[in-house]
Amino acid sequence: MSTNRDSSKNAETVLPNEENPAYIYTYACSDDEASLCAMELRCLFSREIPPVNFGSNVAVEASRSPFIKERIDVMYSGDSLEEIYKQTEQVELGGRTFKVIFVKMNDLAPENKIEYDERRNIEREIGLRIEGEADVNHPELVYGIVTMGGRWYFGTYHKNKATWFRQMKKPRSYSIALSTRVARAAVNMAVPDPHGVRAIDPCCGIGTVMVEALSMGINIVGRDINPFIAAGARTNIAHFGFESEVTLGDIADIEEHYDAAVVDMPYNLYSSITPEEQFAILVNARRIADRVVIVAIEAMDEMIHAAGFEIVDRCVAKKGAFSRHLMLCL
Incomplete structure (x- = not known):
């Protein structure tokens, strides 16, 4: 087995200040979600993200994003596997069982791809150097x-638990509601760092955005002008064991100020809302929040700018022939 396999250097993989990243992430998305995924990751990590995997000193829970697959909290790094093997002899388990996983998503060129048998050999080589009991089925530590950018990284492994799957099955739903994945990404765009942030969904509908935000521990409240829809949001929130306030009323009546908002604009295709009413929603969103993600079936640039916003990032989320525009506005 060759234990000094090199991959070609990728200048985009790590920035100069992240040559020794604290975390390595992998991610994946469909072609229809590529634009959505790229914008969400830009918001979470404050930079353009290269394909497949990347290093960062920003800590994001692996299960926050619908696109992040894995996170490694880096303990050791080296230019060769021999360096990693030597360093892993220092691992202390404290009597706990463990497992080693070779992360298949990497930036190796196709001709340098590491096949299944070699991946298992690398896992075993590391496992033999860690003093303790291995348990491939129910390990206490993983x-x-x-490999990334020609270097090797070893550390604690976290896999995305895809918690949003359970939240797809809401007791109250309607056909034009945001998909769970789009809603979750929109929340991450609006609130990349939840610490101390107060957020609002002032046109919350059945609460899809609120449920995703609450599942990530984000402090968010909701509001809707339709009493039946607002009641549905409360039902959905309670169904998943979350607690939050959903008030009834127009966005124009909101007096409090928030750090962030997600505004899923009512659509002319499905409601009787006028352009003037849409503009009023945007003006009030500008008034009540510092950072706003606007979701709409069209770009709405002229109206958004007229409301006093600057669009600082944007993407399009596609589902078949239907598209939604997501615009990060300050």
């Missing part, structure tokens, strides 16, 4: 080994 470690990951990954």
Whole structure:
């Protein structure tokens, strides 16, 4: 087995200040979600993200994003597997069982791809150097080994638990509501760092955005002008064991100020809302929040700018022939 496999250097993989990243992430998305995924990751990590995997010193829970697949909290790094093997002899388990996973998503060129048998050999080589009991089925500790940018990284392994799947099955729903994945990404765009942030969904509908935000521990409240729809949001929130306030009324009546908002604009295709009413929603969103993600079936640039916003990032989320525009506005 060759244990000094190199991959070609990728200048985009790490920035100069992240040559020794604290975390390695992997991610994946469909073609229809590529624009949505790229914008969400830009918001979470404050930079353009290269394909497949990347290093960062920003800590994001692996299960926050619908696109992040894995995170390794880097303990050791080296230019060769021999360096990793030597360093992993220092791992202390405290009597706990462990497992080592070779992370398949990497930036190796196709001709340098590491096949299944070699991946298992690398896992075993590391496992033999860690003093303790291995348990491949129910380990108490899981470690990951990954190659990126010509270097190797080893550390604690976290897999995305895809918690939003359970939230797709809401007791109250309607056909034009945001998909769970789009809603979750929109929340991450609006609130990349939840610490101390107060958020609002002032046109919350059945609460899809609120449920995703609450599942990530984000402090969010909701409001809707339709009493039946607002009641549905409360039902959905309670169904998943979350607690939050959903008030009844127009966005124009909101007096409090928030750090962030997600505004899923009512659509002319499905409601009787006029352009003037849409503009009023935007003006009030500008008034009540500092950072706003606007979701709409069209770009709405002229109206958004007229409301006093600057669009600082944007993407399009596609589902078949239907598209939604997501615009980050300050």
